[in-house]
Amino acid sequence: MVGITEMTNWAVDLIDVRKIYGKTIHALRGVNIQVGRGEIFGLLGPNGAGKTTLVKIMMTVVRPTHALGTLLGRPLGHRGKLAGTGYLPEDHRFPGYLTGAQLLDYYAALGKVPRSRRKVNAAKLLDRVGMSEWATTRIDKYSKGMLQRLGIAQALMNDPELMVLDEPTDGLDPVGRRDVRELLLELKSAGKTVFLNSHLLSELEMVCDRVAILVDGLVARQGTLDELTEETVEYRIAFSGDARAIQEKVEALGASLGANVITVSGHDTGKVNAMIDLLRAADLSVESVQPHRFSLEDILVQVLADQSATPVARPVHP
Amino acid sequence: MQFWALIVDSFRESVDRKIFWVLVGLTLLITLVMLSVGFAGEEVTLFFGMWSTETDRFNPLSDIGRANLVGFVVYLLASTMMGWIGVTLMIIATAGAFPAFSERGALDVVLAKPINRARLFLYKYFATMVFVVLQGTLFFVLTFLVMWLRWGVWAPGYLLSIVFLVLLFSYLYCVSVLVAVKTQSAVAAILLTLFAWVLFALIHQAPSVFETFPDLKKRRTVYVAVRVASWIPPKTGDFPYLAARWSQAGTSIDALPYFDMDTATELERTQIERARQVEEQELAKNQFYSIGSSLLFEIVVVLLAMWTFARKDY
Numbered sequence: 001m002v003g004i005t006e007m008t009n010w011a012v013d014l015i016d017v018r019k020i021y022g023k024t025i026h027a028l029r030g031v032n033i034q035v036g037r038g039e040i041f042g043l044l045g046p047n048g049a050g051k052t053t054l055v056k057i058m059m060t061v062v063r064p065t066h067a068l069g070t071l072l073g074r075p076l077g078h079r080g081k082l083a084g085t086g087y088l089p090e091d092h093r094f095p096g097y098l099t100g101a102q103l104l105d106y107y108a109a110l111g112k113v114p115r116s117r118r119k120v121n122a123a124k125l126l127d128r129v130g131m132s133e134w135a136t137t138r139i140d141k142y143s144k145g146m147l148q149r150l151g152i153a154q155a156l157m158n159d160p161e162l163m164v165l166d167e168p169t170d171g172l173d174p175v176g177r178r179d180v181r182e183l184l185l186e187l188k189s190a191g192k193t194v195f196l197n198s199h200l201l202s203e204l205e206m207v208c209d210r211v212a213i214l215v216d217g218l219v220a221r222q223g224t225l226d227e228l229t230e231e232t233v234e235y236r237i238a239f240s241g242d243a244r245a246i247q248e249k250v251e252a253l254g255a256s257l258g259a260n261v262i263t264v265s266g267h268d269t270g271k272v273n274a275m276i277d278l279l280r281a282a283d284l285s286v287e288s289v290q291p292h293r294f295s296l297e298d299i300l301v302q303v304l305a306d307q308s309a310t311p312v313a314r315p316v317h318p
Numbered sequence: 319m320q321f322w323a324l325i326v327d328s329f330r331e332s333v334d335r336k337i338f339w340v341l342v343g344l345t346l347l348i349t350l351v352m353l354s355v356g357f358a359g360e361e362v363t364l365f366f367g368m369w370s371t372e373t374d375r376f377n378p379l380s381d382i383g384r385a386n387l388v389g390f391v392v393y394l395l396a397s398t399m400m401g402w403i404g405v406t407l408m409i410i411a412t413a414g415a416f417p418a419f420s421e422r423g424a425l426d427v428v429l430a431k432p433i434n435r436a437r438l439f440l441y442k443y444f445a446t447m448v449f450v451v452l453q454g455t456l457f458f459v460l461t462f463l464v465m466w467l468r469w470g471v472w473a474p475g476y477l478l479s480i481v482f483l484v485l486l487f488s489y490l491y492c493v494s495v496l497v498a499v500k501t502q503s504a505v506a507a508i509l510l511t512l513f514a515w516v517l518f519a520l521i522h523q524a525p526s527v528f529e530t531f532p533d534l535k536k537r538r539t540v541y542v543a544v545r546v547a548s549w550i551p552p553k554t555g556d557f558p559y560l561a562a563r564w565s566q567a568g569t570s571i572d573a574l575p576y577f578d579m580d581t582a583t584e585l586e587r588t589q590i591e592r593a594r595q596v597e598e599q600e601l602a603k604n605q606f607y608s609i610g611s612s613l614l615f616e617i618v619v620v621l622l623a624m625w626t627f628a629r630k631d632y
C-alpha cells in the first residue's frame with residue numbers, strides 16, 4: 001500500500017493498467033506511467049498501441065480489466081476528482097443542434113461549474129481559441145478545425161487541474177497548432193498538468209517535459225526528452241575527397257562510412273578524434289563535425305525496429 | 319443542475335426535430351376544427367356558424383350533453399390523435415435520442431463528468447420525456463380551453479390526461495431505450511417498440527378469448543397461465559379509459575335515458591344491453607392496478623437498460 005503523501009506526489013500515477021476488449025483484444029498489457037504535477041506529459045506510439053484506451057480508462061469512459069493507481073491523488077475511477085479534469089476525446093462528436101456557446105454551457109453544467117462562472121469562462125475561452133464570432137452558430141455548420149477548437153475550449157471550462165487531450169492538434173492548421181502549443185505552455189506556467197496523446201512527434205518535442213512510448217499495450221520507453229535522447233546521440237563528420245582507401249579502417253573502429261560522411265554513434269569523442277586522424281592521414285579535408293541528437297521520431301522507429309526483431313510473446317489469455 | 323442541463327439539452331434536441339413541429343401542427347389543426355364547431359343550448363353550428371342545426375344530445379347545459387361532448391373529445395380526438403398517431407410519432411421522434419447520446423465520441427465527454435453512469439442514464443431517460451410533456455401539455459391545454467371558452471364545458475379533470483399520456487408513452491419508451499442501448503440503432507428501437515405495443519395489446523386481449531369460448535376455461539393451466547401473463551405487460555390500452563374517467567366524459571350508460579324501455583324496439587334493446595356490458599367491464603377496471611402493474615414493468619425494463627448502459631465500454 002502506498003502512503004498518502006506518496007500518492008499525492010503525482011498528478012497521474014498509473015500502475016499495472018490492463019485492458020482486454022471482449023476476450024481476445026489485449027489493448028493494454030500492464031502499463032505503468034507517472035506524471036508529475038505541473039508537467040506536460042506526452043504519450044506516443046503507433047496506431048492501435050492503446051493510447052486512446054489508456055486515456056479513456058483514466059477518464060472512466062472505458063472500464064479497465066485491471067488497474068491500480070491514482071488520479072489527482074484519488075484512486076482511479078473516483079468520480080469526484082473528475083470535476084478537476086478537462087478532457088478532449090479523439091474523434092469527438094458534439095450534438096449538431098447546439099451552438100458553440102450552448103455546448104460549452106451544457107458540458108460545464110454537467111461538470112458542476114456554477115452558472116456565473118460558466119458565462120464568464122465561455123466568453124473568455126471562445127475568444128482564446130478564436131471562435132467568438134461563431135459562438136451563436138450551430139455546431140453542424142462548423143469545420144473540423146473549428147470543432148477541435150471548440151473541443152479544447154470545452155475541456156477548459158472548469159479551470160481543470162489536469163487536462164487530458166487525445167490528439168489535440170488533429171485537424172488544425174499550422175497556426176492552430178501553434179496556438180495549441182502556446183496554450184499548453186500557458187497552462188503549464190499556471191501550474192496545471194497536461195497529459196496528451198499525439199502522432200505529431202515534432203510537436204511533442206517542442207512542448208513536453210516527459211514522454212512515454214507505448215507499443216503494443218506496453219510502455220517501451222519513458223522519461224524526460226533528455227533521458228530518452230541521451231544514449232542516442234551520434235557524431236557526423238563531413239569531409240571531401242575519396243575515402244575508399246580508408247573504408248576498412250573506419251569500419252574496423254566501429255564507425256560507418258557514407259558518401260562524404262562518417263557516422264560515429266554514441267558519446268565517444270575519442271573515436272571521433274581517431275576518425276579525424278584517419279581522414280587527415282589520408283589527406284582528406286574535414287569540413288565539419290556535428291553532434292546529432294536523435295529526434296523522437298528516430299527513437300520511435302528504433303523502438304519499433306527492436307520490437308519486431310524480438311517479438312513479444314502475446315498471451316492469448318491473461 | 320446536471321438534471322436541468324440534460325432537460326435543456328433534450329428540449330433543444332426536441333425542437334430540432336421535424337416531427338415535433340408536425341405534431342404541433344396537428345394539434346393546432348385539431349384546435350381549429352374544434353373552434354369551428356359551436357354548441358349553444360340545443361343549437362349546433364359548424365364552420366364558425368355558417369351552418370346550424372338543433373339537437374338535444376350535445377347541449378352543454380345538460381349533464382348528458384356535456385358528458386357527450388367531453389366523451390367525443392376524449393375518445394375520438396385525444397385517444398386517436400394523441401394516443402395513437404401522436405404516440406407513434408413520438409416514439410419515432412425520440413428513438414434516436416439514446417443512440418445519438420451514447421454514440422462513441424459523443425458520450426466520452428459526458429462520461430468524464432463527475433456523475434455516475436446509473437444516475438446519468440436515469441436523468442437522460444426522464445429528460446427525453448420533455449418532448450412528450452410539451453406535446454401533451456399543448457394538446458390538452460388547447461383542447462381544454464376550447465371546450466371551456468367556446469363550448470362552455472368546464473372539465474378540469476381532463477387536464478390529467480397529460481399525465482396519462484406521458485405514462486402511456488413511458489411504458490413504450492422504456493422498451494425503445496432498452497433496444498437502443500443494446501443495439502445502438504434508432505430503427506431497431508422504433509420497429510421493436512411498435513411490435514411490443516401490438517404484442518401488449520394482444521396479450522391484454524387474450525383472456526377475452528375464454529369469455530367468447532367458455533369451454534376453453536376447462537383447460538385450467540392454460541387459462542391461469544394466460545390470465546397471469548396478461549398482468550405482466552403494461553396496460554397501454556387503458557389510456558382512453560383513464561382519461562375519460564377523470565374528465566367525467568359521457569359513457570354508454572349515460573345514453574340510456576334516451577331510450578324508452580317500454581317502446582324500444584328489439585334492436586334498441588340489444589344495443590342497450592351491449593352498452594351496459596361494456597360499461598360494466600370498464601368500471602370493473604382498477605386504475606391503480608392498471609398504472610401500478612404498468613409502472614412495475616417499466617421499472618424492470620429501465621433497470622435492465624440502465625445496467626446495460628453502465629457496463630458498456632464507449
Ligand SMILES: Nc1ncnc2c1ncn2[C@@H]1O[C@H](COP(=O)(O)OP(=O)(O)OP(=O)(O)O)[C@@H](O)[C@H]1O
Nearest residue numbers: 021025027046047048049050051052053054631632
Ligand atoms: N471499443 C473497442 N472494442 C474493441 N476493441 C477496441 C475498442 N477500442 C479499441 N480497441 C482495440 O484496442 C487497441 C488499441 O486501440 P486504441 O484506440 O487505444 O489505440 P490508439 O493507440 O489510440 O490508436 P490511434 O493512434 O490509431 O488512435 C486496438 O487494437 C483496437 O482495435
Ligand SMILES: [Mg+2]
Nearest residue numbers: 051052053090
Ligand atoms: Mg487513439
